[in-house]
Amino acid sequence: MVPQHAHAHARPHSRAHAHAAPSVRGAPPHPDPVRIAGISGTLLLNIVALALLLVPMANPGLIAPPEAGQLEMRWIEPRPLPPDPPPPQVEVMPQQPVPPQIRTHSPPRVEAPAIAPVVVDTGPLAATPIVEPLPAGPQAPAFDDPATPAQGMRLEYASAPAPRYPNEALAKGLQGTVLLEVLVDVDGTPIEVRIHQSSGHRVLDASARRHVLRNWRFRPAVRDGQPVQAIGLVPIDFSLERG
DSSP: OHHHHHHHHHHHHHHHHHHHHHGTTTSOOOHHHHHHHHHHHHHHHHHHHHHHHHHHHHOGSOOOOOOOOOOOOOOOOOOOOOOOOOOOOOOOOOOOOOOOOOOOOOOOOOOOOOOOOOEEEESSSOOOOOOOOOOOOOOOOOOTTTSOOOOOOOOOEEEEEOOOOOOHHHTTTOOOOEEEEEEETTOOEEEEEEEEEEOOOOOHHHHHHHHHHHHHHEEOEEEETTOOEEEEEEEEEEEEOOO
């Protein structure tokens, strides 16, 4: 750019020169450098912008269109399943041998003949037992074991008081005959009494069994000259009729 004071000094010189050379009055004026520089800059910017716009149209192959996304397929191998756990080991215990059962054959039981029944009346004390002679029954075979009770042997009373008549049986009018199975020890004492045949009334059965076990005594049975245990049948008759 040219400073403004330069133009001021130049103009008087031009005027003086004009007076000296009047022949150049019709010549064009000098161009303004500032204006020329502004126009030049604007044109340069427009040319650069136009060039940038024309570059893609002139070379369309320089800008490649975006490629379509490619799908990549991969085969995933399935994971093998873990093996099944082994079955639990069951410890088999050896079976203990079962000892063979030894069956003992008991000798055939031969019941002793029944002793004459003991009659119980309604008095405060029952009548004395009626002991009648009985025919001798078949004798049981001798046993090797002396502890085995003798069966089929005749039992004889040593002391056989008649039992009292139970009050409950008297009130209800109960009567009947109880057949007891008595196991007699070597000293003649009853050690076990069972109901062999019921009278039909529990109160009579219980009274007869309890009385014989507590109060009766027998003469010991003898085998080969030695006293042995013996089993016999004892009938006890509960009767409300007096003869």
